Amino acid sequence: MSPELQLAQRLAQAGHFQEMQGVCAQFLQARAQDVSALLDVGGLLQGYGFLLMAQQAFEQACRHAPQDLRAAINLANVLRDLGEHGEARRLYDGLASKLPDHPMLRRNLLTGMEYDPDASDEHRVKQARAWGQWAIERAGGERPRPAAVPLNGRPLRVGYVSADFCQHTVGLFVKDVIKAHAPQAVAPFAYSAGPVQDWVTKELRQCCEFRDVRALDDPALAQLIQDDAIDVLVDLSGHTAGSRLSAFAYRPAAVMVSWLGYFATTGLRYMDAVVLDEWHAPPGMASQFVEPIVSLPGGRFCYQPVPWAPTDPALPPxxxxxxxxxxxxxxxxxxxxxxxxxxxxxxxxxxxxxxxxxxxxxxxxxxxxxxxxxxxxxxxxxxxxxxxxxxxxxxxxxxxxxxxxxxxxxxxxxxxxxxxxxxxxxxxxxxxxxxxxxxxxxxxxxxxxxxxxxxxxxxxxxxxxxxxxxxxxxxxxxxxxxxxxxxxxxxxDVEGFARRLEGAFVELFVEMNQPA
CATH class of the missing domain: 3.40.50.2000 (Glycogen Phosphorylase B;)
Structure with a gap:
């Protein structure tokens, strides 16, 4: 990062946003034809919420280097953040035809449609299915379900995969559930693909087998999961940032499940279930999913407040x-x-x-x-x-x-x-x-x-x-x-939720591995 952008970042971290914008504006003018610099300043601005100025940087980069599609990808992302979902979707669709094998672009296209009120349910499912087939072909083609090892009284080995085992929505929802797993029922593993490690990460390290897999590519991650003899592999990311869903196309576990961190079909037909509930999945919802729906009694989420939440609610304002x-x-x-x-x-x-x-x-x-x-x-x-x-x-x-x-x-x-x-x-x-x-x-x-x-x-x-x-x-x-x-x-009800989730996983494992 250039000295100017380092200064802009320090100003933003100190809360001096007007000065930060001034530095970035000067930078945009001075480096108007430097595409890499424009991408850097646009990314910095977007990260701190200055979306319109970031849009200006990415549009400037697109004009000066129309062949460099990084700028167009970033522009689509910032349009999504601005709520310009129709424009973002049109740009994503055009880019996907030019870069059919770009993993992040394909992922952003799918996630972006969940924000878009005009994206039809049929189109969302069609695009997800296309991703699933692409992922299978990219992983080398069709693979059989791995052989399962009967439980015979041992704990079910459950692997959770996420880039968000930290103070993030997913980390905060899943942390206490993993901590509550009964050791005689479940042996939990966490495969962490994200860069942030904090107090949530620390708590998870203490209650499960924790694997930092940031440096592993998909084949290596799939091999590690196989070496750990995981029975049920649970994706917590779907197509959100940092996802390792493409590793699931290597079919590294006998049973694979989508839960919690995503809100639509993964599109991967190897997935054996998506965990929903009666409120998320009313009659007719099955048509929106490649995965069979497992309806968890009492809900698919379990909430616990953070330790620093105020002791009592204030009086009505x-x-x-x-x-x-x-x-x-x-x-x-x-x-x-x-x-x-x-x-x-x-x-x-x-x-x-x-x-x-x-x-x-x-x-x-x-x-x-x-x-x-x-x-x-x-x-x-x-x-x-x-x-x-x-x-x-x-x-x-x-x-x-x-x-x-x-x-x-x-x-x-x-x-x-x-x-x-x-x-x-x-x-x-x-x-x-x-x-x-x-x-x-x-x-x-x-x-x-x-x-x-x-x-x-x-x-x-x-x-x-x-x-x-x-x-x-x-x-x-x-x-x-x-x-x-x-x-x-x-x-x-964390304990009750953990028991219901364990029961669903065990039932799914037994059902999926019945002798033919």
């Missing part, structure tokens, strides 16, 4: 502010025209309410102006919006003291974000639709007995949110009783 505060702390890539239309409808139905949004993109004044203009075009004046930048996780959780009601985006709904809002006593209004990723918050609400907060249409969403805003007694009751409600539900 409408008491001190005199108005209702709606809020959303989700990734702004999940915002789209229908989300903005619906949220504007909520604000019109509750005329004195405010909307608080929080994400790293709100570091960027240009993006703030862009989103403010989007709401203004829908009749929402700027004074009714509060746009907050990122903060440390402990501070973010405290900021729920400023939120009365959380508004869930769609079709890509909240995961950990929704659980944290609920833990802080904040009810979440959601709209489950046809795809799994749209049903995450609905599943949490159903597990804790609040399915009535799930809408069936945009108008219903506005009605639920506005009715809740006009019922201060109910907001009090929900806020004060939410933690007890969660703690008494399957959503936070």
């Amino acid at each position: 409408f008491e001190r502010k005199g108005h209702i505060s709606f809020g959303c702390f989700n990734n702004t890539a999940k915002l789209n025209a229908q989300v903005l239309d619906t949220w504007a409808g909520v604000l019109k139905a509750v005329p004195d309410a405010r909307l608080v949004l929080k994400w790293r993109t709100f570091n960027d004044d240009t993006y703030r102006r862009k989103l403010t203009a989007e709401f203004a075009s829908r009749g929402v004046v700027p004074d009714r919006l509060e746009l907050r930048g990122p903060s440390f996780h402990a501070d973010l959780l405290k900021e729920y003291a400023d939120i009365d009601i959380a508004l869930d985006p769609f079709p890509f709904t909240g995961g950990l974000t929704s659980c944290e809002a609920l833990w802080m006593g904040v009810p979440v209004v959601t709209w489950p639709q046809s795809r799994v990723v749209s049903r995450q918050t609905f599943a949490f609400l159903s597990a804790i007995g609040l399915a009535e907060l799930a809408a069936e249409s945009a108008d219903d969403y506005v009605g639920i949110a506005s009715a809740l805003a006009q019922d201060p007694a109910r907001l009090h009751t929900l806020r004060s009783g939410m933690r007890a409600r969660m703690q008494g539900s399957p959503l936070m």
